[in-house]
Amino acid sequence: MESITTNSQANSGAKPRTIAERLSKAARAKFIGRQAEISILLNAINADELPFVVAFLHGPGGIGKSWLLRSIVDKVGAKALTVSLDCREIEPTPDGFISFLNKLLGAAVSASDLNSIISSLTTLDKRAIICLDTYETFGLMDTWLRQDFIPELPDNIFIIIAGREAPNPAWFTTPGWQDLFREIELHGFSDEDADAMLGTRGLTTSQIRKVKNFAKGYPLALELAAAASRAQPDLEIKRGPPPKVLEQLTQVFLKGLPTDITEAVQASSCVRRVTEPLLKALLERSDIDDLFKDIQSLPFIDATADGFIFQDVVRDSISADLSLRCPERYQTYRKRAYAYFTSASHRAAANTLWQYTADLLYMIENPVARSAFFPEGGSDLRVEPASARDAGFIREITKAWEPPEISRFIEAWWHIHPEIFHIVKTPDDVSQAYYIIFEPGDVDRELLKSDPFTSAWLKHLEADPVEKDERVLFFPRWLDRSSGENPSPAVSACFLDIKRIYMEMRPSLRRIYCPVKDLSIFEPILFPLGFTAIESADVSIGGISYQTVMNDFGPSSIDGWLAKIAGQELVLDLRASYGRKLITVLFTDIVDSTAKAVALGDTKWQQLLEKHHLLVREELATLKGREIDTAGDGFFAIFNKPANAIKCATAVRASVAKLGIDIRAGLHLGECEISDDGVRGITVHIGARVASKARSGEIFVSSTLKDAIAGSDFRFENRGLHKLKGIPGDWSLFAIKM
Secondary structure (H helix, E strand, O other), X not given: OOOOEEXXXXXXXXXXXXXXXXXXXXXXXXXXOOHHHHHHHHHHHHOOOOOOOEEEEEOOOOOOHHHHHHHHHHHHHHHOEEEEEEHHHOOOXXXXXXXXXXXXXXXXXXXXXXXXXXXXXXXXXXOEEEEEEOHHHHHHHHHHHHHHHHHHOOOOEEEEEXXXXXXXXXXXXXXXXXXXXXXXXXXXOOHHHHHHHHHOOOOOHHHHHHHHHHHOOOHHHHHHHHHHHHHOOOOOOOOOOHHHHHHHHHHXXXXXXXXXXXXXXXXXXXXXXEEHHHHHHHHOOOXXXXXXXXXXXXXXXXXXXXXXXXXXXXXXXXXHHHHHHOHHHHHHHHHHHHHXXXXXXXXXXXXXXXXXXXXXXXXXXXXXXXXHHOOOOOOOOEEEEOOHHHHHHHHHHHHHHOOHHHHHHHHHHHHHOHHHEEEEEOOOOOEEEEEEEXXXXXXXXHHHHHOHHHHHHHHHHHHOOOOOOOEEEEEEEEXXXXXXXXXXXXXXXXXXXXXXXXXXHOOOEEEEEEEEOOHHHHHHHHHHHOOEEOXXXXXXXXXXXXXXXXXXXXXXHHHHHHHHHHHHHHOOOHHHHOEEEEEEEEEEEEOOHHHHHHHHOHHHHHHHHHHHHHHHHHHHHHOOOEEEEEEOOEEEEEEOOHHHHHHHHHHHHHHHHOOOOOEEEEEEEEEXXXXXOEEEOHHHHHHHHHHHHOOOOOEEEEHHHHHHOOOOOOOEEEEEEEEOOOOOOEEEEEEEOO
């Protein structure tokens, strides 16, 4: 679905139509069927007073939701202002959503100001329609939209939501919504509609009969079958449920494409969205302009503002088939995508960084990590801020599961800060669980010091502080009516809601602390996500021992944390490379960094350091190096190919020189032990000592490395024998010539 369209823009005549716009209009003109659904929506839109304000369309991928939305927008025409949004292109946070919508409406005020949207829509002299497509990707936003955003809108606004999954039952059960909400489930086409659609696709009567026999009225299956039948008149497809039919049709369709397009489609199926730079990285080709346009014209592709996205069901089919038939090629594409995303994210502007976060999230296949953000199946539970009527439930559940000492502190938190409590409710409005979360700087300091959990965490923060602009979350309790703190659907709802908070606090969230009674239960859930046990912050109270677990997301916050999770899974197949391996180590640091920091001051020095880090990481990504550690102004990285390590060092020297920075670097080749904990061995120590011998602007290599690349084009200058601290013997070192 087109993600940035308004009727006022389309009819303004400010610029001539592009060919793509004409093609899009021609395709929409072929829309067939859905007359009952169209009638329901148009009758509501054209009514003097809206009979309902939210229409929720849902059905499986490829059932025609986006086509129906486009048809409604076309049929409404200039009678209403229509704004169409693809949820895949919007940061799933309130600020991200408001900013995106403000941009579409041309608001000239603060990008995250909800009042500007309300003002823009209130002054309209006609109805406004907001369409939200691919809503299944917007799960973290559902509660906010239902509780906060839509109720604030003027009553001349009509919302159409379209997604794969049925609506959260809260749309029906929350008081007031029953009469203002309409669910519309989409099914396959009738025989008549299927005949009409296929008749416009150039098929013969016998072909139409054959296609209808196995496509079962499934619009995407009909479309793919029509395209495949035109190319292969004798096409035979086995009957089965629509997903199986689509898998067969997809493979048949791909076989009819030129080899280069097929390869590009397979590579693209491994990622969430595709831009031209990403496709170049996936294929390691630069001449892709025509190829990119060819892919955008395929029937299962949706064009976006900067690239394209697959119909989900087709993408899943292609990537699953590739991973089974050609696992090495599948992993190669994923590695290239990971390298591109991590490099591009360092260059991204703050307001687009979330896209790379979403891209990395999509690539994570670890079931624990993935379900933390994308739980399997729908949930009929809803999470909302606690209200005064929840006080009795919170007391009851706490008393049932916690000792009196903890109950007293929970009661104190409720009395002073009820805003930090969140309630999980069932479809019939019964409270099932609660959780507490807050930033330590936002709550009463005395209570913070007296609570045994938070006082222990404060002490840990004093001993191991974060930077002044980094934020910390305290998550002192979650309890389910039936299971206490132990995993349950309601506890999962709590954890998922906290991921929404994570996204909102990017890029400044650094840590989260929480207590558990039984670490063995939570270790397989939390440790794959980066949590570690902090023994110094453990607490014993009321005869119960609580262990503290903490996740330090790192200086790159949530984005860097997710990159690390994806990296540990892919990390250029890191686990396959674990053990004792022959690698090249590279150490770099900035010359006279302390003096520069003093001369520039903290703020300017930090800005310069960030630019330096960005340039180093760009070169690492380009030359397939892996960053192991970054300490202050220095980098430690490893390479499988010695030549790449040398090229990277020289490229970094040239790049950072433009910032007025001189570096020194050292390289050595040898065996190292590679594991989850990092890279270890005498080779690492030698590499660091080689770097310490270099002067400003110099890159030193050991004789071991120099001899290993004999015959290469690199030129070296002998710098004599050196003693390396802690390393026996004399070492011949060489400088790489400029």
